[in-house]
Amino acid sequence: MSTTIHKLIIPTPFPVGDLNAYLIEGEKLTLIDAGPKTEEAWKALNEQLMKLGFQAGDIEQIAVTHHHPDHVGLLDYFPDSVPVIGHRYNDVWLQQDSVFFQQYNEFFFRWFERFGIPYPPQLLVKKLKSPMDYSCHRSLTKTIAEGEQVDGLEGWRVLETPGHAQGHICLYHEGEELLVGGDLLLAHVSSNPLLEPPQENQTERPKSLLQYNQSLKKISELCISCVYAGHGEDVTDVRGLVEHRLKRQEERAYTVLEMIKEKPMTVFEVCQRLFPSVYEKQLGLTISETVGQFDYLEAIGEIRLDETNPYWLYYAQ
Ligand SMILES: [Zn+2]
Structure with missing residues (x-):
C-alpha cells in the first residue's frame, strides 16, 4: 500500500513565507509540523483539512521536524490528548523552559561579546527571541531518535539531521524513496545553520554549519525521489541540490x-x-x-x- 501524503500550506508572519505541513494517512492520521500560532494559520489548516474530508479533531498524532515557531506554534490549538512526537532536544523549546532560556541568555551574552558585537546584548537577545511569540507551550509526549520507526506510521524511519536546529529530524520512507525533510533542504533558498545554546549532553557551542553539511551529505547518500520540504516546492534532484548548496557554502x-x-x-x-x-x-x-x-x-x-x-x-x- 503506498503512502498517502498531503501538503497543507500554512501562512506565517516570517520572511521565509508559507510553511508546508504534511498530513500522512498512516495507521494513525499524522500531522507533520503544524504552523505558527496565529488565527490565520489555524484557519488555513482547518480549511485545507476540510477539503480533504478531515477536521482537526481527526488528527491522532503530530510529529515535529524541529522546534522553530513556524513549525510548532499551532500545537497550542490542539487538545492535550493529541500526542506530540519529536527529537528530545525540542522539548525545552516547546515548553519555553525557564532554566533553558536563562542559559540561552547567558550563552548569547557570552558569545556576542566574543564575536565583537558592539550593541547592548540584552536588546539583541530580546530581538532574537521575538519569534517565540508565535511558538507554543507544549511538552513532547514521546521522543524519537535516529533509526526509530514512528508509531502509527509504518515504513517511516527517523533520521537525525542537526544543523538548522539541534533537534532537527527528517522522516524517511526507504521503500517509497520519500523524505519529509523539514528545513534541511529547501528548493528556493539555502537553509540557515542557526546558533543554538548547547543542550543537556553537549558541552560546547554546537558547530551548526559543520553539522548541517554532514546532514546534507547524509541524505544525499540515500535513495530519495522526492523531498517534501518545510517551505516551497518539493525537491526531486537531491544530490544535485546538495552539491550546489555545499559548493556555494x-x-x-x-x-x-x-x-x-x-x-x-x-x-x-x-x-x-x-x-x-x-x-x-x-x-x-x-x-x-x-x-x-x-x-x-x-x-x-x-x-x-x-x-x-x-x-x-x-x-x-
Ligand atoms: Zn526552521
Whole structure:
C-alpha cells in the first residue's frame, strides 16, 4: 500500500513565507509540523483539512521536524490528548523552559561579546527571541531518535539531521524513496545553520554549519525521489541540490578567508562585510551564517584564533 501524503500550506508572519505541513494517512492520521500560532494559520489548516474530508479533531498524532515557531506554534490549538512526537532536544523549546532560556541568555551574552558585537546584548537577545511569540507551550509526549520507526506510521524511519536546529529530524520512507525533510533542504533558498545554546549532553557551542553539511551529505547518500520540504516546492534532484548548496557554502568560506588575509577580524566585522544591507535587521541569521564560515575555515586549518581579547580575532594561517 503506498503512502498517502498531503501538503497543507500554512501562512506565517516570517520572511521565509508559507510553511508546508504534511498530513500522512498512516495507521494513525499524522500531522507533520503544524504552523505558527496565529488565527490565520489555524484557519488555513482547518480549511485545507476540510477539503480533504478531515477536521482537526481527526488528527491522532503530530510529529515535529524541529522546534522553530513556524513549525510548532499551532500545537497550542490542539487538545492535550493529541500526542506530540519529536527529537528530545525540542522539548525545552516547546515548553519555553525557564532554566533553558536563562542559559540561552547567558550563552548569547557570552558569545556576542566574543564575536565583537558592539550593541547592548540584552536588546539583541530580546530581538532574537521575538519569534517565540508565535511558538507554543507544549511538552513532547514521546521522543524519537535516529533509526526509530514512528508509531502509527509504518515504513517511516527517523533520521537525525542537526544543523538548522539541534533537534532537527527528517522522516524517511526507504521503500517509497520519500523524505519529509523539514528545513534541511529547501528548493528556493539555502537553509540557515542557526546558533543554538548547547543542550543537556553537549558541552560546547554546537558547530551548526559543520553539522548541517554532514546532514546534507547524509541524505544525499540515500535513495530519495522526492523531498517534501518545510517551505516551497518539493525537491526531486537531491544530490544535485546538495552539491550546489555545499559548493556555494565553500565559495562563501573562501570569500571570508580573503577578507581575513587582509587583516585579522572578528566575526562581527566579517558579518558586516558579508551582509552590509541586512546585518542590522537580521543579526541572528547573519551572525549564525558568518560564524559557520569561521567554523568551517577553522576545521580545514585555514584560520586560527586569538582568544586573548574579550572579542576574538581570527587570523589566516
Ligand atoms: Zn526552521
